Amino acid sequence: MSSTTSTTSTSAVDTMRAAGAEARARIRAGFDGPTSGMAPGLVQANLISVPYAWAFDVLLFTQRNPKPCPVVDVLEPGQLASALAPGSDIRTDIPGYRIWENGVLTDEVTDATSVWEQHPDLVSFLIGCSFTFENGLTEAGIPIRHQEAGRNVPMYRTSTACRPAGRISGDMVVSMRPIPASQVAEAVRITDRFPAVHGAPIHIGDPSQIGIADLDASDFGDAPVIEDGDIPVFWACGVTPQAAIQASGIPFAITHSPGKMFITDEPEDTYRQ
Amino acid sequence: MSSTTSTTSTSAVDTMRAAGAEARARIRAGFDGPTSGMAPGLVQANLISVPYAWAFDVLLFTQRNPKPCPVVDVLEPGQLASALAPGSDIRTDIPGYRIWENGVLTDEVTDATSVWEQHPDLVSFLIGCSFTFENGLTEAGIPIRHQEAGRNVPMYRTSTACRPAGRISGDMVVSMRPIPASQVAEAVRITDRFPAVHGAPIHIGDPSQIGIADLDASDFGDAPVIEDGDIPVFWACGVTPQAAIQASGIPFAITHSPGKMFITDEPEDTYRQ
The missing domain is CATH 3.30.2040.10 (PSTPO5379-like domain)
Incomplete structure (x- = not known):
């Protein structure tokens, strides 16, 4: 519902946000490359998803290491859309996923839906990307x-x-x-x-x-x-x-593949200090 | 190990930190009043301790509500000294503790050692105090x-x-x-x-x-x-x-009594932006 009285800056943000949804749709449809340069001006994020029993350890690890692990959103068990990207699906909107078992990389997929179904209590951490x-x-x-x-x-x-x-x-x-x-x-x-x-x-x-x-x-x-x-x-x-998953032997985890990020609808300016 | 070449500012910080240990010793010995004005210049903290099974929820709640709940330290199960106050004991160094069961305040004590012994998996969150x-x-x-x-x-x-x-x-x-x-x-x-x-x-x-x-x-x-x-x-x-404990019916928790804080050795300047 745009009107002729809306400001330029609001329009610019709306256009930018639409680019986020478009990028995710493109990824969902099969794009499997790195996301550097896609949807410029929007926050991109790394993923680590772990079973609920490991969620406290991961959240505390991110809090104690804010420089490499600045959390921008946490998806609770059963939650599939990030608050930073309405309509998104964490299982399909990343170009590449890595599956980890007992600290070992066991698979790399472009759609994590079936893996997610086998692990319904996953907690997902979105970590800001450079x-x-x-x-x-x-x-x-x-x-x-x-x-x-x-x-x-x-x-x-x-x-x-x-x-x-x-x-x-x-x-x-x-x-x-x-x-x-x-x-x-x-x-x-x-x-x-x-x-x-x-x-x-x-x-x-x-x-x-x-x-x-x-x-x-x-x-x-x-x-x-x-x-x-x-x-x-x-x-x-x-x-x-991902280095911590390997070093710590976390029993199960899903991450993004390095360089292949989750693109949010959040303008980078939201996080500018 | 002070020397005549140590700078004034280092001495000042040492003196300030010693005031933190002194304040905690005084509290441990029985002082049970509010801590406003004690050990000026050092960070004071609120406490909420919950069983491990509730620790993720509490940590996520604090992260989603950083204005009322800025976490300055987390003590893992079995840890009794905060990293912000070497030699401290979280069970005795606060002037007053509140014990909560199923969201109801059931007791108020000045020494929480025996309660802690009954709940060895407590995770303690220290939250910055105004x-x-x-x-x-x-x-x-x-x-x-x-x-x-x-x-x-x-x-x-x-x-x-x-x-x-x-x-x-x-x-x-x-x-x-x-x-x-x-x-x-x-x-x-x-x-x-x-x-x-x-x-x-x-x-x-x-x-x-x-x-x-x-x-x-x-x-x-x-x-x-x-x-x-x-x-x-x-x-x-x-x-x-504490309002969240009541509203959410957390099965068990220990908090500080309002106004009676944990005094760290950390100078306020550490957290100045």
Whole structure:
């Protein structure tokens, strides 16, 4: 119900939100690639779903590790639509899902409906994704190398231990974007405003200091594209819970596949500080 | 291990922290009054402890209602010392405890050790308390009426519903401080810097708009002392979980008695934004 008196900014937000629903519909219909650059300006989220008996441990783990695990929504058992995306279905609206049993990756699927039916008490945690702030970086003229190359963002395990919670522990995972040296400060400034999608980088420069031996050998996503004069900049990453699933042997879990996110209807500005 | 080269600010923090341990020792030895004004400059906290089976619901409730329920620490089952107060004992270091069964207040004790022994799987949530920022208000020359009168702060149930989580729901509880009209803006500015202890007021002026019929009839704490020219200013309050315990019929819980807080060793500055 739009009217001629509605403001431009409301229309702009409505248009942006419609792009979220469109992106999810496209994914539901079969798109199975990374979501970097899709529906720019909307919050994207990582997923970890666990049985109810593990939900307290996971929620406490995220609370104790807000930099890699900023929770933007929690779906209770039986809930399939996120409050951040009316009409969504958490079982179908992500391009790729990983199925984990006793800490081991056992399957990768594009539709998790049947798996969900076998585990009706799953609690799902949506964790803000750094793809969200790439829009702000682009608008500031900062190149996003993996987007330019049509690749997934490179992600790495680090040697930085997360704070344990209950039965859960593990090391932090980071995403890396090579940024021209003259623009690194601006990239820090822009991303610092978005703590709900990992905020400012956790490390800038020398990868070995956070336990990354070889920048070309990413642990998740694609290999990096690094131009002359770029500095590697590392952000805490919502794949961290997947490292924790492995390290902790959680009996069952579903996650998104790295780089393939849940796209909400929530404008990034909602989370800007 | 102090040395002559240690800085003044480190010494000041050490002294302040020692005041926290002293306050807890005094409470452990029998002090059973309100803690407003004790150990100024240190974070004070509300308590809610529930059996493990209810811990996810409570943690989710606090996360969905960060204004009344800003969690500063979670003690896992069997853990008795808060990470914010080394050497503390959650069972003895609060001046007064309330015992709740099926949503009904059944007892009030000054030492909860024996109750704890009967419920070894309790998970304890420490929630920031607005007593923490009273120090900043005092330093800015803003009078704290309840302190001046030697009374407990007045607290009220409101008609503002919290966002439910799992089996838990309830209305928000607020604390009220009458502030001279000319100083209300400054009180907002000061407290807004401390989101971990409830932050800025949720309401200023007319109590009826948030469902408070009679300002003199506080639901918790003492009756207010209001001077001519004062405006009632309302902050979200960590007693909110107690209203939720009642509304939700949680089978068992231990809380602090309103106004009688857990004093940490953590300087308020740690949480200043």
